[in-house]
Amino acid sequence: MSKLLAVGTVAFDAIETPFGKTDKVLGGAGTYIALAASHFPSVKTAIVSVVGGDFPEKHLQLLRNKKIDTSAIEIIPNGKTFFWSGKYHNDLNTRDTLATELNVLADFQPKVPEDFKDADLVMLGNLHPLVQLSVLDQLEKKPKLVVLDTMNYWMNNAWEDLQKIIRKVDVITINDEEARQLTQEYSLLKAARIIHKMGPKYVVIKKGENGALLFEDDQVFFAPALPLEEVFDPTGAGDTFAGGFVGFLAQTKDISFDNMKKAVIYGSTLASFCVEKFGTERMEILTQKEVERRLNVFKKLTHFDIDLD
Amino acid sequence: MSKLLAVGTVAFDAIETPFGKTDKVLGGAGTYIALAASHFPSVKTAIVSVVGGDFPEKHLQLLRNKKIDTSAIEIIPNGKTFFWSGKYHNDLNTRDTLATELNVLADFQPKVPEDFKDADLVMLGNLHPLVQLSVLDQLEKKPKLVVLDTMNYWMNNAWEDLQKIIRKVDVITINDEEARQLTQEYSLLKAARIIHKMGPKYVVIKKGENGALLFEDDQVFFAPALPLEEVFDPTGAGDTFAGGFVGFLAQTKDISFDNMKKAVIYGSTLASFCVEKFGTERMEILTQKEVERRLNVFKKLTHFDIDLD
Numbered sequence: 001m002s003k004l005l006a007v008g009t010v011a012f013d014a015i016e017t018p019f020g021k022t023d024k025v026l027g028g029a030g031t032y033i034a035l036a037a038s039h040f041p042s043v044k045t046a047i048v049s050v051v052g053g054d055f056p057e058k059h060l061q062l063l064r065n066k067k068i069d070t071s072a073i074e075i076i077p078n079g080k081t082f083f084w085s086g087k088y089h090n091d092l093n094t095r096d097t098l099a100t101e102l103n104v105l106a107d108f109q110p111k112v113p114e115d116f117k118d119a120d121l122v123m124l125g126n127l128h129p130l131v132q133l134s135v136l137d138q139l140e141k142k143p144k145l146v147v148l149d150t151m152n153y154w155m156n157n158a159w160e161d162l163q164k165i166i167r168k169v170d171v172i173t174i175n176d177e178e179a180r181q182l183t184q185e186y187s188l189l190k191a192a193r194i195i196h197k198m199g200p201k202y203v204v205i206k207k208g209e210n211g212a213l214l215f216e217d218d219q220v221f222f223a224p225a226l227p228l229e230e231v232f233d234p235t236g237a238g239d240t241f242a243g244g245f246v247g248f249l250a251q252t253k254d255i256s257f258d259n260m261k262k263a264v265i266y267g268s269t270l271a272s273f274c275v276e277k278f279g280t281e282r283m284e285i286l287t288q289k290e291v292e293r294r295l296n297v298f299k300k301l302t303h304f305d306i307d308l309d
Numbered sequence: 310m311s312k313l314l315a316v317g318t319v320a321f322d323a324i325e326t327p328f329g330k331t332d333k334v335l336g337g338a339g340t341y342i343a344l345a346a347s348h349f350p351s352v353k354t355a356i357v358s359v360v361g362g363d364f365p366e367k368h369l370q371l372l373r374n375k376k377i378d379t380s381a382i383e384i385i386p387n388g389k390t391f392f393w394s395g396k397y398h399n400d401l402n403t404r405d406t407l408a409t410e411l412n413v414l415a416d417f418q419p420k421v422p423e424d425f426k427d428a429d430l431v432m433l434g435n436l437h438p439l440v441q442l443s444v445l446d447q448l449e450k451k452p453k454l455v456v457l458d459t460m461n462y463w464m465n466n467a468w469e470d471l472q473k474i475i476r477k478v479d480v481i482t483i484n485d486e487e488a489r490q491l492t493q494e495y496s497l498l499k500a501a502r503i504i505h506k507m508g509p510k511y512v513v514i515k516k517g518e519n520g521a522l523l524f525e526d527d528q529v530f531f532a533p534a535l536p537l538e539e540v541f542d543p544t545g546a547g548d549t550f551a552g553g554f555v556g557f558l559a560q561t562k563d564i565s566f567d568n569m570k571k572a573v574i575y576g577s578t579l580a581s582f583c584v585e586k587f588g589t590e591r592m593e594i595l596t597q598k599e600v601e602r603r604l605n606v607f608k609k610l611t612h613f614d615i616d617l618d
Contacts, residue, residue, distance in 0.1 A: 187539060190538060210516070223613075224531045229498050302611050304530070
């Protein structure tokens with residue numbers, strides 16, 4: 001078994017898309033990451049997070065049913081769970097945030113469980129860089145790989161702390177606009193090169209429906225997003241991608257560039273399911289058979305055969 | 310030898326990008342298509358087009374030096390050559406048209422040369438659908454493959470004629486926004502299905518820097534655009550893609566879906582060179598060795614190895 005430590009929000013989301021809207025449903029980066037990673041049988045995942053007394057036991061039970069360790073999801077009985085509400089525009093590529101209530105997240109002090117202080121891989125989901133740093137500080141053994149996800153909000157509001165955590169990680173996952181903002185470079189090739197210099201050996205640039213790029217120095221790999229009939233709700237797709245990526249690496253215990261390519265494909269595959277229904281609905285019922293079938297579709301989508309010297 | 314008949318503008322362009330601007334330089338869909346197709350040694354390409362007396366002999370000589378048959382580029386001595394001028398925005402994905410002077414193109418009556426009335430492949434570059442129809446009407450033998458390129462302008466201004474030509478072609482190349490406009494469907498999968506019903510057996514949807522999709526019924530293939538350090542000038546990239554696509558098919562004489570995948574990769578590869586300099590500059594000096602090297606980069610960019618049943 002590999003141990004995967006995931007830190008990230010476990011939250012309520014209220015989502016509106018052109019196809020409908022939800023009341024408060026289960027959400028949060030930590031949730032999506034762990035649900036994606038739960039598809040790898042020899043990976044034991046623990047989520048470090050915090051929720052309020054209003055968080056239903058059934059959500060925690062759902063995670064535990066997927067063999068996810070929820071013991072480090074702290075419950076603050078008289079606090080309220082982090083809540084995000086957003087409305088997607090017609091193209092589903094852009095959205096307005098309608099509400100962000102930090103609630104218990106405002107004073108979140110992450111506590112890494114004893115038996116995950118020697119985690120093999122660490123996935124730092126999008127959170128304040130100081131929270132991400134605190135998780136690394138609590139480890140007793142250097143993990144094989146630390147993956148960081150972050151977003152433009154921290155570039156605008158916690159630049160110095162963000163630089164500190166970026167220096168300490170092996171992989172960063174970031175979307176194209178954020179990569180441009182972080183580096184002031186429009187070309188993603190150049191942006192990746194600058195980010196390498198900030199610390200991470202591997203850079204993953206996510207382009208939503210236009211796929212993802214993986215960089216290691218001068219090597220580049222591209223994975224498309226699967227063309228879908230209908231994108232129903234993009235919420236959680238990026239976190240699902242990250243969870244699939246890191247879950248695959250934990251499962252295979254191989255962090256070579258060649259294996260990271262496959263990890264990107266797994267991440268894209270899982271994300272392609274995530275967007276098919278509202279919130280976590282699709283991920284809750286996703287089977288291994290479905291994943292394998294879609295990996296085959298991915299292969300057909302991208303493989304060609306040109307003989308060259 | 311395969312015979313490729315290309316109809317399309319041979320023109321003057323004046324281009325402004327964030328990196329500089331040009332005076333009137335050689336441009337036009339027919340020019341870019343033929344320059345791209347000239348990379349395939351066993352393909353004989355003829356351009357059907359029209360220019361004015363102001364069109365310099367050196368431009369025609371340049372095409373002839375690439376073994377392109379220019380005998381069907383009609384010269385109207387007292388007419389002026391078609392002129393387009395545009396300014397690209399900072400992201401290079403959008404542009405403003407500053408001037409469009411149809412000139413000799415306004416009364417263009419295409420004349421297919423005798424020895425290309427039995428062309429093996431026909432590439433109908435972006436022009437009025439009636440001009441494209443007239444080219445097909447002049448053929449004496451059904452070509453192995455007819456490829457159509459068009460744009461939103463004709464959807465807005467010549468809908469009925471556009472439908473007629475779409476019904477008669479085997480392949481359509483079109484960009485993502487145009488596919489959506491043509492079908493009123495946002496999902497490109499659904500859009501491709503509707504376009505299939507309009508006539509074309511194969512649909513190629515170009516997404517600029519986000520690659521291209523090839524559809525045949527339920528089969529889909531995706532080719533990324535090569536991530537580049539710098540896109541200098543996108544003018545002609547779509548036509549170069551089309552020329553590389555059809556040139557490869559003419560060279561290999563194989564119009565199976567598997568071979569079309571390779572054709573899409575060749576088209577993307579050639580287009581990735583086109584944008585590196587202003588206008589046709591890069592295509593004029595491009596060598597076979599450079600093309601092969603970049604095909605290898607493409608292969609590395611997209612290939613992964615996941616064993617599945």
